[in-house]
Amino acid sequence: MKDLSRAYCNFFSGRTAYPVFHRRYGANDAFRYPQGFKIDETGKQIYLPGIGFVKYRRSRYIEGKAKNITVIRKADGWYVSIQTEYEKEVPVHQGDEVGMDMGVVWFCTLTDGTQISPCNALKKHLKKLVQLQRALSRKEKFSSNWRKAQREVAKLHQRIGNIRQDFINKVALDLSKKHAVIYREDLRIKNMTASAAGTVEEPGHNVAQKSGLNRAILDQAWGKFFQRLEWKCEQRGGQVIKVSPQYTSRICPICGYESKENRKSQASFECVACGYRGNADVVGARNIKVRGQRMSACGEFGEVGRAQVNRRMETVHGAGQQQE
Numbered sequence: 001m002k003d004l005s006r007a008y009c010n011f012f013s014g015r016t017a018y019p020v021f022h023r024r025y026g027a028n029d030a031f032r033y034p035q036g037f038k039i040d041e042t043g044k045q046i047y048l049p050g051i052g053f054v055k056y057r058r059s060r061y062i063e064g065k066a067k068n069i070t071v072i073r074k075a076d077g078w079y080v081s082i083q084t085e086y087e088k089e090v091p092v093h094q095g096d097e098v099g100m101d102m103g104v105v106w107f108c109t110l111t112d113g114t115q116i117s118p119c120n121a122l123k124k125h126l127k128k129l130v131q132l133q134r135a136l137s138r139k140e141k142f143s144s145n146w147r148k149a150q151r152e153v154a155k156l157h158q159r160i161g162n163i164r165q166d167f168i169n170k171v172a173l174d175l176s177k178k179h180a181v182i183y184r185e186d187l188r189i190k191n192m193t194a195s196a197a198g199t200v201e202e203p204g205h206n207v208a209q210k211s212g213l214n215r216a217i218l219d220q221a222w223g224k225f226f227q228r229l230e231w232k233c234e235q236r237g238g239q240v241i242k243v244s245p246q247y248t249s250r251i252c253p254i255c256g257y258e259s260k261e262n263r264k265s266q267a268s269f270e271c272v273a274c275g276y277r278g279n280a281d282v283v284g285a286r287n288i289k290v291r292g293q294r295m296s297a298c299g300e301f302g303e304v305g306r307a308q309v310n311r312r313m314e315t316v317h318g319a320g321q322q323q324e
């Protein structure tokens, strides 16, 4: 009932499509026990109401009080996920502030020049995946060979997902340890990766290019990365601040001149007005940081343009002179 309720809530708030029934060979088979389960002292058995004692392998110790348990079927077996509750003191973070620019060539670029290369789990396994999917399509549906082939496809998907998850966790942990405040672009991934083909009335431009970009963005799982990063930073007393990404890639960090011309190529930035040259991704990260700091200094959220800030400074200045 909880899952059904959430499915409808997600649908009515426009986040997801209309709920569908569970499929017999669906990928995510899961159920939850809000109470009544028991975990054996030795950590080798778990008691699930209605099923009884089940052998299990403990991957980590349980910290705090176990609140509920979810049993999930994945391609290679059954997993249990135990939710716990405990008090934890949040420390004060001693790290610095940093701006972060997301990209496809580099997963992310920081203001200090650090660049992290993407893991591209799907890209690496795409050939194998296509091969397995082709084998599956040749089998007679619902036959036992078809089922076997389907398991192989599911296993590869799980492997790709695991590699991606591992990469995300490592990067998020590393960043959350080093930096107290991380400014990131407020990207709408859903809009960014919307079908490039467009509609019949309004066909899209550069369809092949964009669908390649979409796949790259989805493969890198930015959405999951941001979630993880926020959570990790919160635990360490850090903070992630979202900043409007408008024109961050084409504003000069030295003189503030904004033009499409500044961006000569994908990788390099050259200001038309003052001649400043630099790495385009680092420039993006610097602009994000500056905008984020200005936003938090003004106590204002949303888009703050350079002109607006200048005007406000003038009025404050003017008022001071009148008092004198």
Ligand SMILES: [Zn+2]
Residues within 6 Å of the ligand: 252, 253, 254, 255, 256, 257, 271, 272, 273, 274, 275, 276
């Ligand atoms: Zn310039």
